[in-house]
Amino acid sequence: MSDDLSPLDRDGALTEAVAMxxxxxxxxxxxxxxxxxxxxxxxxxxxxxxxxxGEPQGDIAIxxxxxxxxxxxxxxxxxxxxxxxxxxxxAKLARIVGVxxxxxxxxxxxxLGARAxxxxxxDFHGATESQDAFVRTxxxxxxxxxxxxxxxxxxxxxxxxxxxxxxxxxxxxxHAAWIRRIAGVVPAQSAFDQPATAAHVLAVVDSTHxxxxxxxxxxxxxxxx
Amino acid sequence: MRGIQLSQEPEAxxxxxxxxxxxxxxxxxxxxxxxxxxGAPALGSGSRLGDAEILNFALxxxxxxxxxxxxxxxHANLTGELxxxxxxxxxxxxxxAAFLRETLGSRAKPAPAFDFGNAVTNSDRFAVTARALxxxxxxxxxxxxxxxxxxxxxxxxxxxxxxxxHAAWIRDLLGELxxxxxxNPAQTAAQVRAAIRRTGFVKGTA
Numbered sequence: 001m002s003d004d005l006s007p008l009d010r011d012g013a014l015t016e017a018v019a020m021x022x023x024x025x026x027x028x029x030x031x032x033x034x035x036x037x038x039x040x041x042x043x044x045x046x047x048x049x050x051x052x053x054g055e056p057q058g059d060i061a062i063x064x065x066x067x068x069x070x071x072x073x074x075x076x077x078x079x080x081x082x083x084x085x086x087x088x089x090x091a092k093l094a095r096i097v098g099v100x101x102x103x104x105x106x107x108x109x110x111x112l113g114a115r116a117x118x119x120x121x122x123d124f125h126g127a128t129e130s131q132d133a134f135v136r137t138x139x140x141x142x143x144x145x146x147x148x149x150x151x152x153x154x155x156x157x158x159x160x161x162x163x164x165x166x167x168x169x170x171x172x173x174x175h176a177a178w179i180r181r182i183a184g185v186v187p188a189q190s191a192f193d194q195p196a197t198a199a200h201v202l203a204v205v206d207s208t209h210x211x212x213x214x215x216x217x218x219x220x221x222x223x224x225x
Numbered sequence: 226m227r228g229i230q231l232s233q234e235p236e237a238x239x240x241x242x243x244x245x246x247x248x249x250x251x252x253x254x255x256x257x258x259x260x261x262x263x264g265a266p267a268l269g270s271g272s273r274l275g276d277a278e279i280l281n282f283a284l285x286x287x288x289x290x291x292x293x294x295x296x297x298x299x300h301a302n303l304t305g306e307l308x309x310x311x312x313x314x315x316x317x318x319x320x321x322a323a324f325l326r327e328t329l330g331s332r333a334k335p336a337p338a339f340d341f342g343n344a345v346t347n348s349d350r351f352a353v354t355a356r357a358l359x360x361x362x363x364x365x366x367x368x369x370x371x372x373x374x375x376x377x378x379x380x381x382x383x384x385x386x387x388x389x390x391h392a393a394w395i396r397d398l399l400g401e402l403x404x405x406x407x408x409n410p411a412q413t414a415a416q417v418r419a420a421i422r423r424t425g426f427v428k429g430t431a
Contacts, residue, residue, distance in 0.1 A: 100406075100407040104407060107408075150383065166409075167367060167409045168407075168408065171406070174390070175393075175404055176393075177391075177393035177403060178393050181393075187391075187393060188390035188391055190387070191384075192384065
């Protein structure tokens with residue numbers, strides 16, 4: 001790679017990365033309610049966005065929020081690997097990062113046990129089939145994952161869960177740097193990575209329309225912890 | 226994900242916010258010490274470190290990294306993306322050290338003297354050394370972060386993922402896997418100190 005990695009304009013990266021999709025806000029809200037991230041009433045009654053002030057309360061809710069994001073990432077990379085439309089270094093990344101994200105899902109489910117939220121249904125609207133859309137989406141997902149874990153880390157009570165979350169946080173940052181380099185942008189854009197609130201992260205996920213249904217058949221209903 | 230964050234603050238502002246968070250965390254710590262009359266635990270005693278000690282520990286890592294990049298840029302004839310890496314990452318490490326030094330104020334320890342030998346004159350030696358120190362930096366911060374007060378943790382967390390990005394970048398440049406495992410192992414302060422000692426880079430306090 002030449003000496004020309006440039007800062008990436010990440011505004012709208014995700015929305016540009018995905019094909020136009022019908023609005024599935026209701027499906028997303030049902031999924032978020034199932035994940036214990038918003039009140040079920042909001043999913044049923046409110047056509048608006050998820051509670052903007054609604055950070056997950058307590059370690060179990062935080063871990064379920066993390067699990068929801070890991071489900072999203074794991075399903076994304078798993079589908080990329082299954083479809084086999086992505087080539088080169090990006091395909092290698094998808095394979096290895098997919099292994100990591102599935103491991104994160106397994107680890108979180110193990111920690112949460114019966115309290116683990118179910119995997120939502122996803123539709124990636126072509127982002128797993130086009131090289132450019134894949135790379136842009138993966139950059140956005142990984143940077144989002146880093147900011148999401150960073151936003152929750154100081155809110156975690158249990159030192160064990162905190163150590164676990166920090167360990168995943170660093171791996172997500174490694175993924176982010178790797179995919180950014182593949183995208184031709186600076187892997188570490190700033191000296192300080194900023195956190196993101198759950199409200200922000202979920203609004204971004206909402207904007208992708210990637211979550212199309214609440215749960216799969218093998219799932220368990222969600223709890224707020 | 227700065228571009229699609231709610232906050233569009235320039236970096237300097239966010240940096241100030243982080244500093245404010247740590248400073249108030251440090252004040253809480255200082256207050257705790259005053260009220261409780263408890264001295265800070267000694268380094269290497271195996272007991273939980275206090276915020277100031279952890280931040281000083283992080284500061285030493287940042288000074289070490291910062292000096293490595295500055296000297297390599299002067300003496301190692303770095304070219305191409307490796308030179309870009311050293312410039313960008315060196316700038317980050319200087320910013321981290323300045324941030325920690327300002328946060329610690331009078332409690333900041335003086336920077337030691339370093340001797341990097343051929344790690345700052347030979348481009349290949351530099352690259353493998355940078356990789357080792359970046360991986361070590363992530364493991365060190367992840368090892369200490371859970372012991373920090375929440376406000377300091379929030380601040381240190383803005384640094385640790387940047388170190389992980391550096392580690393991934395230099396590993397990729399070396400043809401190694403940027404993310405070698407699903408979980409990033411943490412190391413204890415004693416392990417990190419031993420690893421630094423083995424390099425022979427630290428020559429005592431300047």
